[in-house]
Amino acid sequence: MNPYIQYMYSYPHKTAYGPLEGISLHDFLPCLQGSQNGLYLHLPFCRTKCGYCNLFSVTGQKEEQVDRYLEAVGRQSRQYQELLAPYGTVFQELVIGGGTPLLLTEGQLERMFRILEDGFVYTKDRGMVIETSPGETSREKLKILKQAGVTRVSMGIQSFSEEELGTLRRQHGAVRAEEALALIKSFDFPCVNVDFIYGIPGQTADSLLETLKKAVSHEPEEIFLYPLYVKHGASLQREWKDGQVLHPEEALIQYREAGAYLRSEGYRQDSMRRFVRGKEARAYSECSMGTSLALGCGGRSYVGALHFCSPYTVTRQGCLEQLERFIRTEDYTGITHGILLTEEEQKRRYVIRHLLIRPGLWLSGYEKQFKSSPADDSPILNVWMEQGYVSRESGYLTLTEAGLSLSDWLGPQLISEEVRRKMKEWERTHGWT
Numbered sequence: 001m002n003p004y005i006q007y008m009y010s011y012p013h014k015t016a017y018g019p020l021e022g023i024s025l026h027d028f029l030p031c032l033q034g035s036q037n038g039l040y041l042h043l044p045f046c047r048t049k050c051g052y053c054n055l056f057s058v059t060g061q062k063e064e065q066v067d068r069y070l071e072a073v074g075r076q077s078r079q080y081q082e083l084l085a086p087y088g089t090v091f092q093e094l095v096i097g098g099g100t101p102l103l104l105t106e107g108q109l110e111r112m113f114r115i116l117e118d119g120f121v122y123t124k125d126r127g128m129v130i131e132t133s134p135g136e137t138s139r140e141k142l143k144i145l146k147q148a149g150v151t152r153v154s155m156g157i158q159s160f161s162e163e164e165l166g167t168l169r170r171q172h173g174a175v176r177a178e179e180a181l182a183l184i185k186s187f188d189f190p191c192v193n194v195d196f197i198y199g200i201p202g203q204t205a206d207s208l209l210e211t212l213k214k215a216v217s218h219e220p221e222e223i224f225l226y227p228l229y230v231k232h233g234a235s236l237q238r239e240w241k242d243g244q245v246l247h248p249e250e251a252l253i254q255y256r257e258a259g260a261y262l263r264s265e266g267y268r269q270d271s272m273r274r275f276v277r278g279k280e281a282r283a284y285s286e287c288s289m290g291t292s293l294a295l296g297c298g299g300r301s302y303v304g305a306l307h308f309c310s311p312y313t314v315t316r317q318g319c320l321e322q323l324e325r326f327i328r329t330e331d332y333t334g335i336t337h338g339i340l341l342t343e344e345e346q347k348r349r350y351v352i353r354h355l356l357i358r359p360g361l362w363l364s365g366y367e368k369q370f371k372s373s374p375a376d377d378s379p380i381l382n383v384w385m386e387q388g389y390v391s392r393e394s395g396y397l398t399l400t401e402a403g404l405s406l407s408d409w410l411g412p413q414l415i416s417e418e419v420r421r422k423m424k425e426w427e428r429t430h431g432w433t
């Protein structure tokens, strides 16, 4: 059995989205009342493209292009603020992702924070998350983050082995990555997260452990371990023609050894990917599946049953075209692409969102929201309980250790036939099958 089928980063996947007609954002805005909301800004710029990446990010953009993008984000922000004003929307989390947000110049970073502070309302204890990469992390930029109140800095390191970094086509070297991590730690942010990848061709359980030991010596509050997926549009997929880079048996051994090591170092495992320690680490929504509004091009908004974003693209040309379209847009309030979830899909989403992250799926919460029980709606949960992948503890359905390691095999089984059909259709029309 291959446990590495698909990362259920969010549900439904963007490839199941399509054109929307006659949808008014106004009708969904009451969902953004109160303070249980997240704001996300997508900055789709990177210095180089990593070999495994098919995210919405582009390379080779001049400073003036980033300026134009920020100008457009400012315009979009003001339009959203006007829409939200009657609803008293308060955001409890601000996430700045990408791309590589710290690719911005210092002046652009300051301008970005001004845009995000002006007019949006936040809770007093809001979390503020930003992503960076080793090559773009400088003392001056970290000072700006500190001043802006960033609470979590997340850096993709992926490996401390030069060979493995080369295989992944990462821009940075191992020494630079370690210097950047030490520098970030010296700023005393409440939470520092580092991402690593396993299942890299040539990687062994020992080389992964060496990488993790180096990481742990810097005492990050969180460590994420990602299996190497090389998806449509990633350059490594073209190099390894069949796209099958990851060897499941080896990857699973690496995962198990890495997990045991991190637990022995005091890290608690919250999901297949997330290891966390210390009281400071905030509750963190791995799948960005709450109510969340996205600014910029490439990010997704989740407003009740309405999920929307620009059409999914994995090619450089597609990203560049959408970027230009976003920059030239005058009215950001029209919704033309996304998905409207039926109640059945909302139930599936709820189960995926909660089950794959500890403490798991709270039975009373589900019953209160849907007036039914999760096992009645998704009978496969009973099968997983019998098989020992899910246990029932203190009112929660929780993945067992065996279940956690199989998250990328269990999760995809919760995809509905209709969503599966749409995803396949997207692959077919874009020439990926």
Ligand code: SF4
Pocket (backbone or CB within 6 Å): 045, 046, 048, 049, 050, 053, 054, 055, 057, 098, 099, 100, 133, 156
């Ligand atoms: S993985 Fe991250 S840093 Fe690398 S190209 Fe993709 S968005 Fe940029």
